[in-house]
Amino acid sequence: MPRWSVPLVAAAVSVAVLLVGTALGVDPAVRAATGTQTVGLAAVIVATLVVGYAGWGVRALLGRLLSRRPRGGVGAWLVTCGVVLLVSLLGPLGGVTPGAVALLVVEHVAVGAVLALGLRR
Numbered sequence: 001m002p003r004w005s006v007p008l009v010a011a012a013v014s015v016a017v018l019l020v021g022t023a024l025g026v027d028p029a030v031r032a033a034t035g036t037q038t039v040g041l042a043a044v045i046v047a048t049l050v051v052g053y054a055g056w057g058v059r060a061l062l063g064r065l066l067s068r069r070p071r072g073g074v075g076a077w078l079v080t081c082g083v084v085l086l087v088s089l090l091g092p093l094g095g096v097t098p099g100a101v102a103l104l105v106v107e108h109v110a111v112g113a114v115l116a117l118g119l120r121r
Contacts, residue, residue, distance in 0.1 A: 003059075006118035007052025010111045014048045015041060017110050021103035028103050029096040036096055039104065048111055055081075059119040074120050081116035085109070 001009070018041065021028060028039040059077050066073030085108065092104030 001118065003056055003119055006115060007049050007056065009118065010052045010114040011045050011048040013114050014044050014107055014111050017103070017107045018044050021099075021106070026099040026103045027097065028100050030091070030094040030100065030104070031096060032094075044107070051111070052115055055084075055115050056119060077120055078116060081112060085112040085116075088112070 018028060018039070029036050030039060031037075058080065059073075062073040062076050062080070066076055088108050089105060092101050092108060095101035095104055
């Protein structure tokens with residue numbers, strides 16, 4: 001799969017997780033500074049694409065900086081992904097219900113896995 005398509009696949013996975021969660025009756029609402037906000041499809045798609053293409057850029061940079069290593073920076077890429085995923089998991093902790101927290105955590109982990117594994121080579 002070409003690297004440019006990985007963020008698109010991640011966005012599709014993110015949408016699928018959100019749709020399955022909402023079909024199961026979970027309201028993906030989070031606490032925000034202005035009250036409660038529902039996480040919608042547009043926000044999920046845009047956020048995933050922005051993070052995905054930024055990740056593509058970071059992976060390309062790591063590949064260039066570490067090109068003399070045998071695996072071309074794969075280890076550094078996976079460590080970077082792990083750190084970013086852990087930080088991103090702070091967001092779902094603002095879920096209004098335990099179901100919302102669970103849904104958003106699954107969504108973050110699914111997107112993180114697609115991006116980390118899809119862009120690693």
